[in-house]
Amino acid sequence: MIDQTLHIKNMVCDRCISTVEQILLRLEIPFERISLGEVVLKRALPLKEEQLLKKELKQVGFDLIADRNEMIVTRIKSIIIKSIYDDANFSNKNLSQLLTEDLAFDYSHLSSIFTKVEGKSIQAFQFAIKTERIKEFLEYNEKSISEIADLMGYGSAAYLSTSFKKATGLTPSQYRMNHIKSRNTLNSL
Template identity: 45%
Template sequence: MKNNTIYIKNVVCGRCITTIQGILDNLDIPYDKVSLGEALLLRALSSEEKIQLATELKKSGFELLQSKNQRIINHIKSVLIGEVSNSTDQKKLSEILSEELHYEYSHITNLFTAAEGQSIQSYFNKLKIEKAKELLEYDELSISEIAYQLGFSTAAYLSTSFKKQTGITPSAYKKMQIKGRKGLDAV
């Protein structure tokens, strides 16, 4: 079977995958598999189908990716969001990305920085702070436990990073009535 993979921006969770599957079903586009950032179709799309798909994806906050660099950037973001959401691996970020994308880390980081205007580490730290906000809102874990879960060496380092990015401490954030949290795909 010919590779009929399409790449989709902002597919970052299970609900996103379900939404993409629904869009493909509604447009009668047969697919084998939908995963983070991509869908393996069972056939090539006509020009008209591509336009329809792009339109429907846009309505739900997704976007078809065209260039190789866009696809790599999207893949990097998907891997990073996965790491923040399910961090059980204590490997270095550079190792994780190199293994996942099959590129040298220097290439990956240069590409990402040029496209996004920030380093991979800076983006990853922003993701971790957004995840920390989520965990603080749940109010089930202590700041030390959140720090450990997100890979910060200490609660103090989490607090310093949190304050640097948000202007307030995690404790102050926890007490706020109106929270300022973004979805990880919006970072």
């Protein structure tokens, strides 16, 4: 069996995985697995089928990636998003170690590629994703600011508040009290 791995830009959540799965099923393209930013097919795609898939993906905001550096950046983004949204031990993990273990590249190399492709650092991207996650927690009002700080790896509620205000212009309390809903989609970050 020959497999082909496709890298897909803008896959940032479980719904994205489900959407790509539905497209593959509708087009009758057999696949092994789908994860954030990646699809492993059971066979190589003929050019015509690849073009059709690309067209279908574009209609829902995704894009096939051919450039190696873009593939690495997409993988970095997927790892960061997954760790912030799905990993209960996120705050105890070192980002550079997590990325180097998963991608088998030196962190300085990954950082250089990311900055070159995205025009911002890995840390800036991680901070933007954390800010969106904090907004989500604040909007749902299910956790205290101290609990959010602990979950997001901030040393204290005061440090979270300072960082959040720097990013949004509001403290977490102000954001929550004013019922502000200004979240951004993850693929726009």
